[in-house]
Structure formats: structure tokens, C-alpha cells
Amino acid sequence: MTAAEPQAQQPMDAFRGDRVYLGADHARNERRTWIVAAICLATLAAQITGGLLFHSVALVANGLHMAAHVAALLVAAVAYAAARTYATDPRFTFGAGKLGYLAGFANAAVLGVTALLIAIESVGRLLAPEEVAYDGALALAAGALAINLVCVWLLKPAQSHAHDRDGDLNLSAAHLHLAGDAVISALAIAGLAAGRYLGWTWTDPVAALVGAGLLAHFAWRLLSRTGAVLLDINPSPELTAQIRGRLEGEGERVLDLHLWRLGPGHHAAIIVIAAADPQAPQAYRARLAGLAGLSHVTVEVRDHTTA
Structure with a gap:
């Protein structure tokens, strides 16, 4: 030389001898994502139907967000399956580990759109209020919160990676969707309770509007994190x-x-x-x-x- x-x-x-760059908990996260997707799909119909029946914008907002969850969870689950399937495919120069980040970015974008739709519906209800069947709406909101909390627990990162900044952002995106929905459910309960017991009819749409703001914040944070990976930022x-x-x-x-x-x-x-x-x-x-x-x-x- x-x-x-x-x-x-x-x-x-x-x-x-390989280029498999999947997360340490890939199989666990994939399995739990499919389970939670099934739970959310079953919950979706009840929330949308109840919101329309009881004229609660917060419940309708929660149902719309749950619909976004189902789509987001299916995207996340398919990304896990695809990354596993193509992990050793030579066409992927550096493996298929980034498929999860691509799914996370897409889900963050969906989360942002969902926040916008909820905000628009909330403002509309503030300008043109509708009578709310508070008792039925409260019961359904409480049930939705319980289901959300179970799903959040199911998608919680493994203890060994719970605080890992290099963790699975595909799981984080799905987890964030459900955590945001739990927050909206809690806000819906507060708004409905205020309307039911204090006569403040404006609290139901305001609760949904606050939830939309929180979702937009969550979406921006996740877009920034997943986008940084996709653009190969240090x-x-x-x-x-x-x-x-x-x-x-x-x-x-x-x-x-x-x-x-x-x-x-x-x-x-x-x-x-x-x-x-x-x-x-x-x-x-x-x-x-x-x-x-x-x-x-x-x-x-x-x-x-x-x-």
C-alpha cells in the first residue's frame, strides 16, 4: 500500500452475516399492536353510535379519534410485519429497520389531521349548540376511558426500553394515539359532568377543543422525531x-x-x-x-x- x-x-x-436491525422487542410490540387494534375496532362502533345518539361532540370527537387509532394501529402492525419479512432482503441496503419510523411518521400526520377535524367540529358546536343526553354520554365516555387505559398499558414499552431515546418510534406513535385518546376521554367526562351538574353547556365542545390542542402538540413532537430519523439527522x-x-x-x-x-x-x-x-x-x-x-x-x- x-x-x-x-x-x-x-x-x-x-x-x-446479516443486516437485521430490528428492535429488541420487535416480536412483542408487533403482537400487542395487533391485539390493541382489535380492541379499538370493537370500541369504535360504540363511540360513534353513542356520540350521535346522545348528541355529544366530545364523544363524536372521541369516536373520530378512535377511528384514527384503528388506522394507525393497522399501519403500525403492518410495518412490524413488513420489517420482519424483509429484514434480510438484500434489496434493503441497510436492512428494513426504518419501516417502523416511516409508519410512525405517517401516524403522526394522521394524528395532526385528527386534531384539526376535532377542532373544527368543536368550534361548530360552540357556534351552534345541540342538546346533549348527559347521562348516556357520561357512561359511554367512562367506558371509553377504561378501554383506552387498558390499551395504553398493553402498548407500554418493555421495562428495559421504557426510557430509551433510541427506542421503537413505531410503538411510540401507536402508544401516543391511545394516550391522547385517554386524555380526550378524561376531558370529555369533565366537560359532560360540568354540563350535567352545573348547566355549563359550553364545556362539552371546549373539552374537545382542548383535547385537539393537546393532540396537535403530540403530533408535532412525533413528526419531528420520526422525520429526523428518516432524514438521517445525527x-x-x-x-x-x-x-x-x-x-x-x-x-x-x-x-x-x-x-x-x-x-x-x-x-x-x-x-x-x-x-x-x-x-x-x-x-x-x-x-x-x-x-x-x-x-x-x-x-x-x-x-x-x-x-
Whole structure:
């Protein structure tokens, strides 16, 4: 090798024999998503029918949101199935781990549209109030809240990954849909109770309007997180700093470093190193051993005199 010639690039996963970048809880999350989708589908009919029967905009809003849940959960479940099916498909250069982020982004967009529809309906009811059958609406709202809480619990991330910033955003999107619905159900109960016992007829649509604002906030947060992954924005300044620290520990310089996410808990890095006494790429890869979430690494080494 001449001094100006870079040493061969070597990906970390070339020795693994696969490029499967699925989350550690992929099977669990897929199974629970299908279960919750079935529960939500059964609940949807009751909420829409009850809202129309009792003339409650909050219940109608809850039903519309539940319809969005069913669609969102089906998208999430299909994304899990597709990611598992195509995990080893060579057509996916870096695996199929990002399918979940694509589904999460789509579901966040649906959540935002749902918030807009609820807000429009709420304003309409404020301008043109309708009589509400409070007793029946309250009973149905309470039942919807109970079901939502069960579904939220079912989709709760596994304890080992509950606070993992690199976790499964596909699950987070589905979980957020249901958590938002639980909030709307609670607000609906408060608004209906105020109307029933205090005579404040305006509280039912106002409760739905507040819920719409919260959903819009949740949707924006999720769009930002999933969009960052899909656009390959650096997912972890901390991991980037750790990589630099380990590779520059003996006088080398990191000339170029690209870090992006491949799937829940999996990252890829392309690194160009300049050194006065270049070592084999394997030596630099060995320095990175043990860094959590670093699954695919490509190293190029250059002589510092020509870098």
C-alpha cells in the first residue's frame, strides 16, 4: 500500500452475516399492536353510535379519534410485519429497520389531521349548540376511558426500553394515539359532568377543543422525531462524541464522521481517520467495541501527511 492509498474499508456487520436491525422487542410490540387494534375496532362502533345518539361532540370527537387509532394501529402492525419479512432482503441496503419510523411518521400526520377535524367540529358546536343526553354520554365516555387505559398499558414499552431515546418510534406513535385518546376521554367526562351538574353547556365542545390542542402538540413532537430519523439527522451527539474520543485517543484525527439510525437501538457510522502511523481498520473498530447501539461501522484510514 502506498502512503497516499487509503486502507480497505471494513463494515462491522460483514462479520455478522446479516443486516437485521430490528428492535429488541420487535416480536412483542408487533403482537400487542395487533391485539390493541382489535380492541379499538370493537370500541369504535360504540363511540360513534353513542356520540350521535346522545348528541355529544366530545364523544363524536372521541369516536373520530378512535377511528384514527384503528388506522394507525393497522399501519403500525403492518410495518412490524413488513420489517420482519424483509429484514434480510438484500434489496434493503441497510436492512428494513426504518419501516417502523416511516409508519410512525405517517401516524403522526394522521394524528395532526385528527386534531384539526376535532377542532373544527368543536368550534361548530360552540357556534351552534345541540342538546346533549348527559347521562348516556357520561357512561359511554367512562367506558371509553377504561378501554383506552387498558390499551395504553398493553402498548407500554418493555421495562428495559421504557426510557430509551433510541427506542421503537413505531410503538411510540401507536402508544401516543391511545394516550391522547385517554386524555380526550378524561376531558370529555369533565366537560359532560360540568354540563350535567352545573348547566355549563359550553364545556362539552371546549373539552374537545382542548383535547385537539393537546393532540396537535403530540403530533408535532412525533413528526419531528420520526422525520429526523428518516432524514438521517445525527441521532446522538453523545454517541458521536464517544466515537471521536475512542478513535482520537492515540494522536489520530477523525477527518469525517457520519452517524445515522438504522432501526430501534441500531446505528451506523462511516468514519475517516488520519494517523501518522496508520493501523489496520480492524484496530480502530476494536476501539469502538462495547458502544451500545453501534451496529454497522465502516472505517477508512489515511496517512496524516496526505489527508
